[in-house]
Each structure stands twice: as structure tokens, then as C-alpha cells.
Amino acid sequence: MVNHIDLSSVLKRSVCALYSNLVTRPTGAAVRTEIELQLGQLGPQALTIIDFSHVGALDFSCADEIVAKLLLSSIANPERQDVYFVFRGMTDSHLDAIETVLERHGLALVYDRGADDVRLFGDIDPAGREAWEAVFNCGGGPADEIAATVGISCEEASALLEDLRRRRLLMRTEAGYVAVRPVS
Amino acid sequence: MTTLINVPPTLDDKTFEQVLDQLAPLPADDKIIVDARHTRWASPYGLTALLTLAQSRPDRPGFYPPESETTGSYWARTDFYKHAEELYEFHGKAQRSPPHRESDVLLEITPIVQSADVHNVVERIQKKAQEILMGKLNLDSSSTMRFTMALSEACQNIIEHAGCGGWVAVQTYTWQQRLNGRRVVVIAVCDAGVGFRQSLESSPARRLRDRWNDAIALEDAVLNGVSRFTDKGRGQGFAGMRKFVSHWDGKLSVRSGTARIVASVPDWDPDEMAREEGLSPFPGAQLQITIPQRVA
Numbered sequence: 005m006v007n008h009i010d011l012s013s014v015l016k017r018s019v020c021a022l023y024s025n026l027v028t029r030p031t032g033a034a035v036r037t038e039i040e041l042q043l044g045q046l047g048p049q050a051l052t053i054i055d056f057s058h059v060g061a062l063d064f065s066c067a068d069e070i071v072a073k074l075l076l077s078s079i080a081n082p083e084r085q086d087v088y089f090v091f092r093g094m095t096d097s098h099l100d101a102i103e104t105v106l107e108r109h110g111l112a113l114v115y116d117r118g119a120d121d122v123r124l125f126g127d128i129d130p131a132g133r134e135a136w137e138a139v140f141n142c143g144g145g146p147a148d149e150i151a152a153t154v155g156i157s158c159e160e161a162s163a164l165l166e167d168l169r170r171r172r173l174l175m176r177t178e179a180g181y182v183a184v185r186p187v188s
Numbered sequence: 189m190t191t192l193i194n195v196p197p198t199l200d201d202k203t204f205e206q207v208l209d210q211l212a213p214l215p216a217d218d219k220i221i222v223d224a225r226h227t228r229w230a231s232p233y234g235l236t237a238l239l240t241l242a243q244s245r246p247d248r249p250g251f252y253p254p255e256s257e258t259t260g261s262y263w264a265r266t267d268f269y270k271h272a273e274e275l276y277e278f279h280g281k282a283q284r285s286p287p288h289r290e291s292d293v294l295l296e297i298t299p300i301v302q303s304a305d306v307h308n309v310v311e312r313i314q315k316k317a318q319e320i321l322m323g324k325l326n327l328d329s330s331s332t333m334r335f336t337m338a339l340s341e342a343c344q345n346i347i348e349h350a351g352c353g354g355w356v357a358v359q360t361y362t363w364q365q366r367l368n369g370r371r372v373v374v375i376a377v378c379d380a381g382v383g384f385r386q387s388l389e390s391s392p393a394r395r396l397r398d399r400w401n402d403a404i405a406l407e408d409a410v411l412n413g414v415s416r417f418t419d420k421g422r423g424q425g426f427a428g429m430r431k432f433v434s435h436w437d438g439k440l441s442v443r444s445g446t447a448r449i450v451a452s453v454p455d456w457d458p459d460e461m462a463r464e465e466g467l468s469p470f471p472g473a474q475l476q477i478t479i480p481q482r483v484a
Contacts, residue, residue, distance in 0.1 A: 025310050027340040028303040029348075061310060061336040064428045065344055068421035097333035100431070104424055 005050045006187050007042065011070070012058035014038050025060040032069025039074060049086040053116075053186060057093030067101040072109045078172055088172050088184045091125075092116040099125070114173060116186045124173060131156075135164040136173055139183045146180035190250070195224040199234030201376075201441060201476050205467060207241065212468035221250030222276065228259050232357035232376035233476045235268045236297060239355050242275035243380040244471045251276035266357060267296040294320060294358040294373065301353035306343045309356060310336050317373075320360050324371055326482040327436060335373075335479070338432045341425035342377045342475055349416070350381025350472060363480075370481040380472040384409050384444040391416035402445030403465045410442050410451055426451075429477065438479040445469060456480060 015023055018038040019031050026032065043052065054074075056062070071091070078084045091113050094102065106112060106126030115125040124136055138153045139145070151161035165181045168174040174181045193210045196203040207222075214220065222238065230238075242249055251272060254260050263269060272278075295313050300306065317335055321327045339358065346354035360373040382390075385405035397404070408414035410430075413423035430451045433440045439460070440451040448464045 020304075020307070023307055023311060025307070025314075025336065025340075027310050027337075028306050028344055030303045031307065060314065061333045061340065063337045063340040063344075064424040065341065068424065072421055095333065096330050097337065100334065101337060101428065104428060104431075105421060108424060109420060 005047055007046055007050055007052040008055060009039055009042065009052055010055045010058060011035065015059070024058070025062070026066040026070065027061060027063045029065040029069055032066035032073075035066075036070050036074055039070070040077070043084070043087060046087075048083070051088045051090065051184065051187060054089055054091045055093045056091070056095075056098050059093075059098065062098045062101045064101050064104055067098075068105045068108075071102050071113070072105040072111060075111050075113065075172065076109060079170065086175070088114075088175060090114045090116050090122075090184060090186045092118070092186070102126075112171060112173060114184045122183075122185050128173075132164055132168060135161065136168055136183060139165070139168075139174060139181050140185065144177070144180055144182035150181065190219040190221055193220050193222045193249075195222060195227045195238070197226055198229050199224075199227055199238075200231040201233040201237075201443070201474070204234055204237045207237075208468035208470050211241075211470075217246050219247055219249070220245065221252065221279065223252045225252045225255045225280075227254045228256055230259075230263065231476075232266070232297070232359045232374050233378070233474065235263065235266055236355040236357050236376045236378040237474055239268070239271055239275060239297065240378040240380045240472060240474070241470075242272070243352070248275065248277050250279055252279050253281070265296070266293050266359070267298075271297055271299065271355070292360045294360055295356065297355055297357040299353055300343045300346045300356055300377075300379075303344075303347060306340055306347070309343060310340050313339065313358060317358075320373055321479075324360065324481065325373060325479065327479070331436060334432045334435075338429045338477060339375055341429055342375060342477065344425060345473065345475070346377065346379045346381070349384075349387040350379040352379065352381045352472075354379025354381065354472070370483065372481065373479045375477040376475070378472065378474040383472055384442075387416050388414065391418065401447070401465070403447035403449065403463055406442055406444055406447050406449045407463075410440075410449060433477055433479070436479045436482070438477060440475070440477050442473065442475045443467070443470070444473040445471075454480075 014035050018034045078087050110127045112124050112126035112128040116122050124133055138150050147162040147165055148158045151158045169176050196206050294316050298309055318332045321331045343356050356377045358375050362369055363372045385402050388405050410426045413427050415422035434452055437454055439454050446467045446469050450460050450462050453460045453462050
């Protein structure tokens with residue numbers, strides 16, 4: 005199931021209809037609470053697009069409350085093992101704030117830049133990024149196939165892919181690992 | 189006995205120290221009159237700090253407004269009198285109806301008490317900020333949102349740490365003394381709250397040190413991202429402000445208690461000191477961000 009959340013609408017609905025900027029920690033907490041309510045109404049497997057397109061400014065406090073805490077709670081909550089996020093519509097200034105909080109917490113996210121340009125953003129080492137890109141580009145597969153594509157041992161690939169899955173950047177299916185990506 | 193506290197002719201973050209030096213020897217409950225009759229110019233820092241000064245006194249101080257009509261009308265346009273009349277007992281007439289002319293006040297002096305105030309400040313300033321930053325300071329379009337972000341974080345410090353309300357003001361002006369008359373935009377955020385040292389002392393996770401004073405507390409918070417809140421996501425606001433300021437060759441200075449630090453001293457202000465200690469004590473925290481006009 006694919007769920008689309010326009011953050012600007014959530015802000016107007018949950019905090020104030022007149023606001024267009026995601027600033028202050030209480031605002032971030034209110035927006036995240038609203039998102040989590042929506043997630044609670046979805047099934048155990050869901051892909052949610054978090055859309056910043058209509059958001060003005062985003063400060064660090066709000067980025068921490070919304071992006072970091074949403075990802076952290078998803079990773080920590082066993083009931084949300086199959087809940088995934090794709091982020092889109094971010095400007096350079098949004099990315100400034102988001103990058104800082106992701107690095108602070110050791111998190112990464114899937115970033116849809118549009119026109120089939122999807123990449124990882126945040127705290128991710130080169131090996132993890134290469135493995136994720138291999139899975140993304142080949143459309144997915146078992147660890148041994150990804151290992152052959154990247155040119156590493158099967159054990160190394162398994163560890164990398166499992167770590168990416170734990171961080172909600174890959175999904176694991178019967179056919180192997182699949183990259184989290186926007187679905188039209 | 190009432191003591192007259194002279195406000196210097198030019199009031200900014202540096203010369204405000206002269207005001208504090210006059211206050212330092214006085215008992216906290218002494219009656220004072222703040223005399224700004226001969227003041228000709230004040231930065232947003234100077235004006236917000238004057239309001240903060242009044243908040244820091246147990247008894248309502250007296251106030252002589254500037255005699256100069258031009259100065260008075262400018263102070264009126266910044267909304268200084270609107271707030272000062274609630275905090276000071278006025279002696280003499282303050283300018284009430286400013287003549288209409290193009291204003292370089294980006295954001296009039298605004299009280300910050302709760303999160304909604306930060307939202308209102310951010311919403312109000314965006315259009316004007318875009319005009320000034322891009323049109324007059326030659327910064328690129330991305331600067332507006334980052335400026336807003338820095339402003340928001342600076343204001344939030346009052347709510348989360350000061351323990352009482354504070355003030356914010358944003359103005360732009362041509363800086364004759366420095367930068368060869370280039371324009372600057374200045375954000376000033378002042379409060380008379382608990383200050384950095386006491387805020388950090390309230391943290392259960394604070395490590396005890398052999399040396400602990402206002403300057404170390406400032407360095408911990410502003411340079412090292414230490415917060416009284418223990419969760420990992422805290423303390424990022426100053427890192428973000430420093431990044432923004434450094435990118436645009438600006439200056440971030442923070443004063444608290446008896447110390448003042450400048451996060452990174454810009455080349456255009458060689459007289460600035462990275463760290464000052466032993467200043468006259470003043471409650472709360474006073475922050476200033478200065479962004480200069482960009483030259484090709």
C-alpha cells in the first residue's frame with residue numbers, strides 16, 4: 005500500500021491553517037504525531053511518501069522532530085518492520101537541516117529527486133551506498149547476486165544488505181532484497 | 189537615591205557594555221534612570237538589550253528618550269517605545285507617530301514568549317527578507333530560507349532555555365564604520381533569563397569540571413552543541429546558525445553572564461575578539477547575527 009503525506013497540509017491541519025513553515029520543536033512533534041496516527045491506520049506493510057514540496061522553511065528542531073524521530077521510531081518498533089518511507093520535494097535549505105539531523109542520529113533516507121533520480125541521503129558509508137545502488141539498479145535479488153554485482157563476498161553482502169534492511173532502506177521479499185523506491 | 193545610567197551616543201553590542209559597566213557597582217534594587225537623551229543611533233541589539241535591562245531590574249527604571257527627532261522617530265518605527273512604555277517609567281516625550289518613509293526595519297522588536305511567536309516572526313519576515321537578502325545584499329535565493337532557519341533557532345533558544353520571554357529584532361543598514369559602507373542585515377535576540385551557565389547546570393547529565401564559568405558554558409553550548417536536554421537530537425540549533433553565518437561570511441556573537449564569544453571572527457572585523465571574560469554581569473543571553481552584503 006502506498007500512502008502520500010503532504011507535510012504542508014499536515015502542518016495546516018494539525019497546527020495552524022495560516023502557517024507555511026515547519027519551525028519549532030512543538031510544531032514538529034505535532035506534525036509527527038499526525039503522521040504516526042495515519043501510519044497506525046495503515047496495514048503492517050506500507051510505503052509512505054513524505055512530501056516537502058509545499059513547505060517553506062524547515063529548521064533543525066522541526067527536522068529532528070519529524071524526520072529523525074519518524075525514522076528512529078520506525079526502526080525501533082518491531083510492529084513497523086515493514087513500514088518504509090520515501091522523501092521528496094526537498095529544497096537545498098530543507099536538505100541542510102535534514103542532513104544535519106540524519107548525521108547526528110546515524111540515519112539515512114531514500115530521497116526521490118524526481119525524473120527517476122532516486123538516491124540515499126544522510127549517514128551512509130560508501131559500501132552501503134554501493135550495495136543499495138546495486139539493488140536499486142538491478143531491480144532486486146538475493147544476496148549472492150548482489151555480492152556478484154558489487155564484487156564482494158556473499159557474507160559481506162549479506163551483512164550490508166541486512167543492515168540496509170534494518171535501516172528501512174531495503175525491503176526483504178521471498179525473491180531477495182528490493183530497494184525502497186517511489187511507486188507510481 | 190537614583191542613579192543616572194548614560195546611554196552612549198551610538199548604542200550597539202559593543203557600547204552596551206558601557207551601560208552594563210555603570211550598572212555593575214549598583215545594588216540590584218537601586219533605582220535607576222536610563223538616560224538616552226544624547227543617543228543618536230542604536231542597533232537592534234542595543235534596543236532589545238535596553239528592554240532586557242528594564243526586565244532585569246526589580247523596580248521599574250526611569251527612561252529619558254532620545255532628544256533627536258530623527259532618532260526618536262526611528263526608535264518608534266522599530267516599536268521600541270511600544271514595549272518600553274510597559275517596562276520603563278518615561279520622563280519626557282517619546283516620538284509616537286513616525287513619519288512615513290521606506291523602512292529598513294525588517295522585523296520590528298517582537299516579544300518571544302511561546303512557540304507561536306516564533307512561527308509568527310518567521311511567517312512575517314519571509315517576503316521582506318527575500319527582498320533585502322537578494323535585492324540589497326546580493327545573496328542568492330537559497331539564503332532566504334537559511335536566514336529564516338537561523339532566525340527560528342535563535343528565537344527558540346529563548347523559549348527552551350531562558351525561563352522567561354525575550355525579544356527579537358531584525359534590521360538592515362549601511363555600515364559606515366566597517367565593510368566600506370556595505371549594507372548588513374542584523375538579527376538581535378535578547379533575554380533576561382537564566383543564561384547559558386545556569387541552563388547547562390540544570391542538566392542532570394552535566395559533567396563536573398575543575399573550571400566552570402560563563403565562558404566555558406558558552407563554548408559548550410555554542411561551539412560544541414551541548415544542551416541541557418539529554419536526548420541526541422538537541423544542540424543542533426547553534427551548529428546550524430554557525431553554518432549559515434560562516435557560509436555568508438557573517439558573524440555570530442553570543443553574550444551571557446560575564447562572557448561573550450564570537451563563533452568565528454570574520455576578516456572584515458579584525459578588532460573582534462573570539463572570547464571575552466570578566467565582563468560586567470548581565471542576566472540571560474544576548475545573541476547577534478550579522479550578515480554583510482556580498483561583493484563580487
